[in-house]
Amino acid sequence: MTASVFTVARPQDEEPGALLSRDTSEGLQELVSRSATAAAELDRETGAALRIPESESEVETFTDDGRMIINMGPQHPSTHGVLRIMLEIEGETVLRSKPVIGYLHTGMEKTAENLTYLQGATNVTRMDYLSPLNNELVFALAVEALLGIEIPERATWIRMLLSELNRISSHVMWLATNGMDLGSSSMMIFGFREREMVISFFEKASGLRMNHNYIRPGGVAADLPDGWEDDVMAIADTIEARIKDYNELLTGQPIFHERVFGVGIIRPEEAIALSATGPILRSTGVPWDLRREMPYLFYDKVDFDVVVGTVGDTYDRYSVRIHEILQSIRIVRQVLERMPSGPYRALDPKVTPPPRARVDESMEALIHHFKLFTEGIRVPPGETYQAIESPRGELGCYMVSDGSAKPYRMHIRGPSFVNLQSLPVMLHGGLLADGVAIISSVDPVMGEVDR
Amino acid sequence: MSEVAFVSLEEYTSYFAERREEGYTFLADLTAVDYLEAGHPGLPAEVRPERFEVVVNIRRFDQPSLLRVRTQVPAESPWVPSLVDLYPGAEAMEREVYDLLGIGFEGHPDLTRILLPEDWEGHPLRKDYGLGRVPVQFKEVRRHR
Numbered sequence: 110m111t112a113s114v115f116t117v118a119r120p121q122d123e124e125p126g127a128l129l130s131r132d133t134s135e136g137l138q139e140l141v142s143r144s145a146t147a148a149a150e151l152d153r154e155t156g157a158a159l160r161i162p163e164s165e166s167e168v169e170t171f172t173d174d175g176r177m178i179i180n181m182g183p184q185h186p187s188t189h190g191v192l193r194i195m196l197e198i199e200g201e202t203v204l205r206s207k208p209v210i211g212y213l214h215t216g217m218e219k220t221a222e223n224l225t226y227l228q229g230a231t232n233v234t235r236m237d238y239l240s241p242l243n244n245e246l247v248f249a250l251a252v253e254a255l256l257g258i259e260i261p262e263r264a265t266w267i268r269m270l271l272s273e274l275n276r277i278s279s280h281v282m283w284l285a286t287n288g289m290d291l292g293s294s295s296m297m298i299f300g301f302r303e304r305e306m307v308i309s310f311f312e313k314a315s316g317l318r319m320n321h322n323y324i325r326p327g328g329v330a331a332d333l334p335d336g337w338e339d340d341v342m343a344i345a346d347t348i349e350a351r352i353k354d355y356n357e358l359l360t361g362q363p364i365f366h367e368r369v370f371g372v373g374i375i376r377p378e379e380a381i382a383l384s385a386t387g388p389i390l391r392s393t394g395v396p397w398d399l400r401r402e403m404p405y406l407f408y409d410k411v412d413f414d415v416v417v418g419t420v421g422d423t424y425d426r427y428s429v430r431i432h433e434i435l436q437s438i439r440i441v442r443q444v445l446e447r448m449p450s451g452p453y454r455a456l457d458p459k460v461t462p463p464p465r466a467r468v469d470e471s472m473e474a475l476i477h478h479f480k481l482f483t484e485g486i487r488v489p490p491g492e493t494y495q496a497i498e499s500p501r502g503e504l505g506c507y508m509v510s511d512g513s514a515k516p517y518r519m520h521i522r523g524p525s526f527v528n529l530q531s532l533p534v535m536l537h538g539g540l541l542a543d544g545v546a547i548i549s550s551v552d553p554v555m556g557e558v559d560r
Numbered sequence: 561m562s563e564v565a566f567v568s569l570e571e572y573t574s575y576f577a578e579r580r581e582e583g584y585t586f587l588a589d590l591t592a593v594d595y596l597e598a599g600h601p602g603l604p605a606e607v608r609p610e611r612f613e614v615v616v617n618i619r620r621f622d623q624p625s626l627l628r629v630r631t632q633v634p635a636e637s638p639w640v641p642s643l644v645d646l647y648p649g650a651e652a653m654e655r656e657v658y659d660l661l662g663i664g665f666e667g668h669p670d671l672t673r674i675l676l677p678e679d680w681e682g683h684p685l686r687k688d689y690g691l692g693r694v695p696v697q698f699k700e701v702r703r704h705r
Contacts (some may be wrong), residue, residue, distance in 0.1 A: 162672065216684060505589050
């Protein structure tokens with residue numbers, strides 16, 4: 110199956126002056142020597158990252174040349190949780206900035222070392238709370254790579270279905286918060302409404318609205334509920350139809366355009382150098398999507414497009430996400446058609462607990478059940494790095510096992526954490542008021558940034 | 561698709577510079593492990609094990625592949641050259657490793673704690689970091705009853 114690249118279109122009114130002549134009458138524009146550049150300009154070019162200690166922002170007026178260091182957050186409604194950004198501003202212009210994080214740090218990597226592999230999924234699912242199933246998926250993939258077990262086909266298709274539904278709910282939630290940040294309260298309500306549909310389905314399947322612990326090492330926790338096809342079809346049809354509403358509400362609106370066009374531009378070289386992934390990287394035109402480039406699960410068996418932008422501004426990041434929702438719906442429909450029957454978890458008794466009915470009649474089943482839930486799975490020594498494409502970018506899990514029932518080391522490469530590094534580049538030289546739109550377009554989830 | 565390479569601390573910078581020239585332009589992940597209580601999995605016999613191991617995952621986009629580079633770092637001087645000049649994206653990742661494992665990066669522009677408060681003592685992801693005690697940060701709460 111194929112996956113081609115789909116470039117999002119930009120509305121025609123992008124450049125109001127496009128019809129005018131581009132020739133200027135400013136005479137010969139020659140390159141002047143470097144020494145002619147003003148000191149202030151050079152200072153700007155040294156970089157976008159502000160590197161001063163976090164405590165120094167107590168002093169508000171930083172220098173006497175009119176620049177100020179101000180704090181945005183950690184309790185600012187537009188910072189998506191507890192993100193604090195130190196901004197060096199000159200008038201209304203942002204020069205350098207530094208994201209200050211750690212306000213939500215709960216030591217999940219350390220916690221993981223004290224939980225068994227079965228308990229571990231409940232820990233990681235709390236990181237990126239907008240796409241919990243993707244966290245569980247990458248954790249389960251890492252454990253399975255160390256165990257070297259095969260997962261039944263149905264379990265893999267179920268994982269793909271839920272991963273894509275989670276991408277839809279995460280992007281819709283992003284549309285909601287982005288709408289709120291840009292002053293569109295209707296979008297906020299719409300986004301939450303659509304997310305509620307997906308969340309209700311997750312509740313039906315796993316019993317929980319968030320933090321499902323549904324995708325576990327060895328498969329999934331339970332089979333999909335009866336009539337899941339109708340539910341998923343309803344979700345796909347409804348959200349697909351409602352994308353038209355969003356287009357009417359935001360995509361074509363001149364006020365929205367004023368807020369997002371040309372705001373927070375990042376170039377492809379910068380995005381790659383700063384290790385940005387996900388919609389940020391793709392909005393610059395780099396068609397990098399792990400689902401296509403290094404397929405996991407059965408992504409090589411379904412048709413979908415990798416959505417890329419052209420300019421790399423806030424509008425492109427918005428547009429890429431809108432189209433990714435449509436691509437996810439496309440994948441979901443294919444999964445609906447191709448879902449095989451069969452077991453939903455591996456049949457290896459050392460990994461999978463026996464069915465409840467077997468425990469009553471079989472001594473081995475009882476022992477396996479007891480051993481699995483008191484001691485946990487023993488994973489052979491080894492180390493692995495598994496990466497998936499979460500809604501925010503490359504979500505990786507580096508896991509080291511020493512042969513015991515708990516991971517010796519578990520490290521999560523959080524896409525939000527790494528993507529935040531490109532924020533100073535996007536904010537550099539822009540207006541302070543655009544900062545809100547730019548922060549929103551990065552889509553940081555602080556639970557994952559701080560872990 | 562995924563390979564593992566073992567690189568000594570002396571060749572660390574030059575190795576990454578070469579790989580970058582080759583096409584590995586993207587730094588996917590940088591982390592470290594404290595092997596105080598376990599053996600290094602998959603370590604070849606000719607590599608001398610040390611307490612810390614820095615693990616770097618780099619990718620190339622032209623022929624999608626992942627290369628994992630493992631480097632042994634001795635406990636007595638846990639310092640590694642910084643990769644920020646080659647891969648600017650390493651900045652936050654190296655700060656995280658410094659914060660949680662106490663491995664320093666020479667040449668890093670802003671080597672400070674990133675997740676923990678600036679005055680935190682110790683590096684929690686080290687295996688000898690004391691557990692079993694919850695540091696109380698807010699002691700000044702008065703009882704009303």
